[in-house]
Amino acid sequence: MDDDAVFRALADASRRQLLDRLYQKDGQALVELCEGLAMSRQAVAKHLAILEAANLVSWRRVHREKLHFINPLPINRIAERWIAKFERRHLSALSALKKSLEGDGND
Amino acid sequence: MDDDAVFRALADASRRQLLDRLYQKDGQALVELCEGLAMSRQAVAKHLAILEAANLVSWRRVHREKLHFINPLPINRIAERWIAKFERRHLSALSALKKSLEGDGND
DNA sequence: GTGCCACGTAACCATTCGGTTGCCTGTTTA
DNA sequence: TAAACAGGCAACCGAATGGTTACGTGGCAC
Numbered sequence: 001m002d003d004d005a006v007f008r009a010l011a012d013a014s015r016r017q018l019l020d021r022l023y024q025k026d027g028q029a030l031v032e033l034c035e036g037l038a039m040s041r042q043a044v045a046k047h048l049a050i051l052e053a054a055n056l057v058s059w060r061r062v063h064r065e066k067l068h069f070i071n072p073l074p075i076n077r078i079a080e081r082w083i084a085k086f087e088r089r090h091l092s093a094l095s096a097l098k099k100s101l102e103g104d105g106n107d
Numbered sequence: 108m109d110d111d112a113v114f115r116a117l118a119d120a121s122r123r124q125l126l127d128r129l130y131q132k133d134g135q136a137l138v139e140l141c142e143g144l145a146m147s148r149q150a151v152a153k154h155l156a157i158l159e160a161a162n163l164v165s166w167r168r169v170h171r172e173k174l175h176f177i178n179p180l181p182i183n184r185i186a187e188r189w190i191a192k193f194e195r196r197h198l199s200a201l202s203a204l205k206k207s208l209e210g211d212g213n214d
Numbered sequence: 215g216t217g218c219c220a221c222g223t224a225a226c227c228a229t230t231c232g233g234t235t236g237c238c239t240g241t242t243t244a
Numbered sequence: 245t246a247a248a249c250a251g252g253c254a255a256c257c258g259a260a261t262g263g264t265t266a267c268g269t270g271g272c273a274c
Contacts, residue, residue, distance in 0.1 A: 004120050011118030012262080013111050016189075023192065031220060043263055045221080064220050064271045072193035082123075083186045085130065086179035119232080138250065150233050152251080171241045171250050 002054070003082070006074045009054035014039065015047045019056065022070040029065040109161070110189070113181045116161035121146065122154045126163065129177040136172040 009015055014037070021033060034044045048068060051057040056075070059068045116122055121144070128140060141151050155175060158164040163182070166175045 007114075007120075007123070008118045011115045013114075014262085016114070029220075039262090040264065041221080042223090042265090046262075066221070070193075075190055075193045079186060079190045083182055083190065086177075086182045121232085136250075146232090147234065148251080149235085149253090153232075173251065 003074075003078060005054040006056065006078055009050050009056055010075075012047070012050075014043075015051055018044070018047055018051065019070060022057065022068060026069050027067045029067055033068065110181075110185060112161040113163065113185055116157050116163055117182075119154070119157075121150075122158055125151070125154055125158065126177060129164065129175060133176050134174045136174055140175065 017037075018033060022028060030041060030045060030048070033048070034041050037044060048057060048059075052059070054074060056071055057068050058071055059066050061067075124144075125140060129135060137148060137152060137155070140155070141148050144151060155164060155166075159166070161181060163178055164175050165178055166173050168174075
């Protein structure tokens with residue numbers, strides 16, 4: 001279960017904020033992600049390493065910059081496998097519709 | 108943001124397991140929830156307290172037993188506010204339909 | 215070529231976390 | 245009424261967490 005890594009990575013508000021930033025603008029370098037945060041660059045790098053380990057963020061080196069990219073797949077997997085289970089209780093009709101739509105393969 | 112409490116509560120595998128157990132059978136007492144877990148009763152009680160604080164579990168006293176009940180609302184709220192955002196990238200058409208079905212009307 | 219800039223690594227620190235043990239209170243039940 | 249049972253409370257402990265400071269490395273620009 002590396003779902004655990006994802007849950008743990010999402011448990012920290014600073015890391016969720018970093019994901020938020022990457023969601024708003026993908027492919028940011030480390031220094032860029034640090035701007036405005038009350039945290040040292042090294043602390044941000046540690047958070048990003050944890051997000052990486054959970055496969056929520058990947059990166060690519062461009063010259064001397066390390067550009068970070070968000071990967072929503074683990075979150076979706078958790079949403080599907082875990083959260084949908086609880087949602088089903090309340091939104092069974094909607095969920096059924098959702099599932100049938102997903103079966104249609106529209107994207 | 109008490110979303111933070113929910114994320115943190117979900118970050119621990121033991122707590123997710125407890126939620127799973129309550130999902131399978133709601134209204135269990137403390138000793139019942141302890142069965143088969145490699146953990147003391149007090150440890151389980153602490154986990155349940157954290158789930159309570161995150162509003163994921165509520166309880167009712169019946170005689171000398173403390174019966175626990177699962178509350179999926181915080182999970183749904185997170186799914187709506189946070190996870191759907193990432194999902195939207197991939198399933199934008201579906202998400203729009205889902206939103207309109209929920210009467211959100213927000214695009 | 216020198217210095218700045220983006221990043222990496224490592225040591226260190228305080229706090230939180232997950233768990234324990236020990237003991238106490240109250241409620242059933244034999 | 246005594247014992248067993250469900251749970252509460254608090255002290256304690258090691259390890260993980262979130263952060264810092266200090267210093268090292270390599271690319272790019274002047």
